[in-house]
Amino acid sequence: MSKLKTLLEYQTVDIGLRRALLEIEKHPDKENLAKTKQAFEDAKRALTSAEEEATRHVEFFDEAQREVPPLLKEAAALSEKLEKTPDTSIDERIALTKQLEDIKERLSKFESRLADKKSKGQRAVQKFLQAQQQGVKLKDDYGKIKAKFDDYQKAAEPKIIAAKTKLAELKKNVDGQLLEKYLALIASNKFPPVVEAKSTDGGKSYSCTGCGLALSHSSKAQVLDCGNSQCDNDNCKRMIYLVK
Numbered sequence: 001m002s003k004l005k006t007l008l009e010y011q012t013v014d015i016g017l018r019r020a021l022l023e024i025e026k027h028p029d030k031e032n033l034a035k036t037k038q039a040f041e042d043a044k045r046a047l048t049s050a051e052e053e054a055t056r057h058v059e060f061f062d063e064a065q066r067e068v069p070p071l072l073k074e075a076a077a078l079s080e081k082l083e084k085t086p087d088t089s090i091d092e093r094i095a096l097t098k099q100l101e102d103i104k105e106r107l108s109k110f111e112s113r114l115a116d117k118k119s120k121g122q123r124a125v126q127k128f129l130q131a132q133q134q135g136v137k138l139k140d141d142y143g144k145i146k147a148k149f150d151d152y153q154k155a156a157e158p159k160i161i162a163a164k165t166k167l168a169e170l171k172k173n174v175d176g177q178l179l180e181k182y183l184a185l186i187a188s189n190k191f192p193p194v195v196e197a198k199s200t201d202g203g204k205s206y207s208c209t210g211c212g213l214a215l216s217h218s219s220k221a222q223v224l225d226c227g228n229s230q231c232d233n234d235n236c237k238r239m240i241y242l243v244k
Ligand SMILES: [Zn+2]
Pocket: 208, 209, 210, 211, 212, 213, 231, 232, 233, 236, 237, 238
């Protein structure tokens, strides 16, 4: 029992430490930090994509600036030719009118694309500004949550350091084999790994307080005899002790 007693002391401190570390790990602010960071990354991506979109629209304006003036000039020249040379042949006039219509069609396409690009460009600029504002706000939010969380962690630190020191001290006296078993149970999520055997019928039968299963005849005999045993449930296998 004394080996087990040392292990039980170790378990008390160990479980306390694990609980304290888990509390930090699962703290809502930690999740908030991750969420805010993600939202910031999203805003950054939205900013880049809005910028790229606006650039594409601007590129079209450049193209229109290059293409439209020569077309206008050509249309004016064709109109003038049609007006000032009435004696040209019918065939030639038909050809000139056709050319003029083609140019007008190209110009009208530019016009409608320009209107479309203008509204899309305005929307892209709006999206850009929104993402920029959101990014600034999220960065500010992140800083505030981080400062709060850092304070919380700092306050919890002494308790954790003390538990770690105590645990290292206790570990020196824990039986190696028992510790190995203990750690294997921890690794398979059995909390706590060492539990008491309880009887509700005045000692006729005992059960594991980890999983609730009644001890087999031999395990009961062992726990009564040596004060410790192991749960018979293959999914539990916790170390069991009996306070005599
Ligand atoms: Zn059990």
